[in-house]
Amino acid sequence: MALLNFFGAVRQVTGSCYLIESRDGARVLLECGMHQGRRQEEDRNRAPFPFDPASLDAVVVSHAHLDHTGLLPRLVASGYRGPIFATEACSELMELMLLDSAHIQEKDAEWESKWRVRQGKPPVKPLYTTKDTERTLGLRHPLPYGNAHEVAKGVQLTFHDAGHILGSAIVELDVQDHHLTRRLVFSGDLGNTCSPLMRAPTTLERADLVLLESTYGDRDHRNSSETLEELADILQQAHRDGGNVLIPAFAVGRTQDLIYYLGRFYQEGRLPQRAVFLDSPMAIRANAIYARYHQQFAQRNQAEIEARHIKRIEDWLPILRCTPTPEESMAINRVKSGAIIIAGSGMCNGGRIVHHFKHNLWRSDCHLVFPGFQAGGTTGRAIVDGAATVKVLHQRIAVKARVHTLGGFSAHAGQAQLLDWVSHFKHHPELYLVHGELEKSQVLQQVLRERLNWLANIPEPGEQIAL
Ligand SMILES: [Zn+2]
Numbered sequence: 001m002a003l004l005n006f007f008g009a010v011r012q013v014t015g016s017c018y019l020i021e022s023r024d025g026a027r028v029l030l031e032c033g034m035h036q037g038r039r040q041e042e043d044r045n046r047a048p049f050p051f052d053p054a055s056l057d058a059v060v061v062s063h064a065h066l067d068h069t070g071l072l073p074r075l076v077a078s079g080y081r082g083p084i085f086a087t088e089a090c091s092e093l094m095e096l097m098l099l100d101s102a103h104i105q106e107k108d109a110e111w112e113s114k115w116r117v118r119q120g121k122p123p124v125k126p127l128y129t130t131k132d133t134e135r136t137l138g139l140r141h142p143l144p145y146g147n148a149h150e151v152a153k154g155v156q157l158t159f160h161d162a163g164h165i166l167g168s169a170i171v172e173l174d175v176q177d178h179h180l181t182r183r184l185v186f187s188g189d190l191g192n193t194c195s196p197l198m199r200a201p202t203t204l205e206r207a208d209l210v211l212l213e214s215t216y217g218d219r220d221h222r223n224s225s226e227t228l229e230e231l232a233d234i235l236q237q238a239h240r241d242g243g244n245v246l247i248p249a250f251a252v253g254r255t256q257d258l259i260y261y262l263g264r265f266y267q268e269g270r271l272p273q274r275a276v277f278l279d280s281p282m283a284i285r286a287n288a289i290y291a292r293y294h295q296q297f298a299q300r301n302q303a304e305i306e307a308r309h310i311k312r313i314e315d316w317l318p319i320l321r322c323t324p325t326p327e328e329s330m331a332i333n334r335v336k337s338g339a340i341i342i343a344g345s346g347m348c349n350g351g352r353i354v355h356h357f358k359h360n361l362w363r364s365d366c367h368l369v370f371p372g373f374q375a376g377g378t379t380g381r382a383i384v385d386g387a388a389t390v391k392v393l394h395q396r397i398a399v400k401a402r403v404h405t406l407g408g409f410s411a412h413a414g415q416a417q418l419l420d421w422v423s424h425f426k427h428h429p430e431l432y433l434v435h436g437e438l439e440k441s442q443v444l445q446q447v448l449r450e451r452l453n454w455l456a457n458i459p460e461p462g463e464q465i466a467l
Contacts, residue, residue: 002177002467004184004209006459007050008033009435013215014041014067016435019051020184020467023177026152027051029059030171030186034070034101038377045071045127050462054079057152061086062188063168064093064252070101073128076136083141085151087159089167089293091142093252096285102126102133145169160202163191164411165253166290170202175467182467186211189435190413190421194224196260197290199298201413203424209467210429212422212456213412214436217444220414227408232265234367234404235340239272243365244339246401248353248380250346251283253411254371256290258342263316276320279329279343279352284322333359347378354379354392361390366401371409415444423452431456432465 001023008017008031016033020026029051035044053075061069061084072084072094086094105126113123143149143159151157154176159169171186185207193200238245249255259278265271278284323329329352332341341360345351360366374380379390383403389396413421422431431448433441433456441458448454459465 002175002182004465004467005050006432006434006461006463006465008035008461009067010459010461010463011436011438011441013435013437015044016062016068017071018186018211020155020173020175022152022154022175024154026155026175027056028152028155028173029056029075030173031061031068032059032071032075033068034066036067036070037375045074049075049078052079054081056080056082058082058155059084060151060157060171060173061090061094062162062171062186063165064090064097065165065189066097066101068189069094069098073098073102073132073136076139077128077132080139082139083151084136084139085141085143085149085157087167087169088142088144089289089296090169091140091167092289092292093165093167093286094140095137096282096289097252098133098136099130100282102128102130106130148174160204161199161296162188163193163195163198163201164189165191165198166256166293166296168198170204172204172207177467182208184209184211184467185425185429187213187421189213189215189411190418192221192224192410192413193417194221194408195298195411196224196257197297198411199296201421203421205424205426207425207429210422210425210431211434212418212431214418214433214441214444215412216410216414217418217433217436217440217447218415220416221410222408224408227406228261230404231261231369231406232270234369235265236272237402238367239338241365241367241402242337243363243367243401244335244337244341244356244360245273245367245369246353246356246360247340247342247369247371248346248348249280249283249342249344249371251280251344252286254346254409255280255283255342256287257409257411258371259287259317259320262320262340266317266319271319273340274319274338275335276317276340277332277335277342278320278322279332279341279356281324283342283344284324287322329355332356337365346372346380347374348380348383349378357390357392357397358395360401362398362400364400364402368401368403370403370405372406373410374405415447418444419447419451422448422454428454433458
């Protein structure tokens, strides 16, 4: 019979990786994500793959986030030569994200090698290079949503909209096993139904086995309209205080949502700031891809957008200023008041946001808004936890800015939305909870039993089951 191997994003949220082996010999890798977080996690990115990359027939990825795609260049450098299936928009975003990731890998290795050589140690190689990544991008095979396609002998793939970020997909795989066909549905990362641009995740009714993400299996998000009002209040207060507003944000997804919301405030005449700077080359490029695929946005907003003859997200917000070059970025330092500055990295461990910290964080008229979760060990988390000073760019800087955390802008489904999505399957398929920390998956497991009388499994890392 066909087999399913759980290699990654099992009892954790990064490193998504599953292998399907059919009885007819087809081998399909589902996801090839990077491990992210603490040092031990990231070291796992260098471990050998638990399968031979050259033996795979096809790779399928659900969306462009690095924890789902970030090891693809390493897979190719290790011998994989087959196609990489993704939705059309995901294929475009992958180029942006994987080239950026390769650049970071090369820079990190260069920096570390410099120090090692001084200590008489051999230099280190990057996890992968730009060249590996370019070869990887050449293997992309984009597919539209809703069309079945044979990706390997006896394995049919259909993507459905997951509503998480642009191009994100729920993966449906029909695996032929002699005369029997078994349907595996992988939820991917399911979107939050309150997302302003993305559609609600597609609901499906038939599957034999479902892999369900459980990132927020333990709780519901705050209502997004409350969060929106909270943001509006913060912007008014910042205007009265006279300083700038800093928003550390992720380039793909969160930033486009924020620009949409700020545009809505602008259109409603309640955005007091005079300028919004988008100070992230990657987010600027991601915007262009979002704009090209605006027909995939939620209908409600598409009507709103078309009614105003708007094709591009930034036209919705005329005071938006994109600053791709370092010179343009540095020019923002002269602006002491009345600006909103959106810059990466989202967790403030690097990127342009730390330069804006240097110029604003010590000012009591500055407001710092975190639109999402800050992981342990990051500069962002230290600030959220009330650090009086933080070290950025080799300097200690006082945190005098007013700090706010907004809870309702998650790009993931909350517990109730996960339950609702999975409840559309008829006849309770076999259910496995993945992509969640163990405690969160366990809470979801219990709620599934209590509310839907459904027994879900939490696989072990490396576990193999019959499909
Ligand atoms: Zn994601």
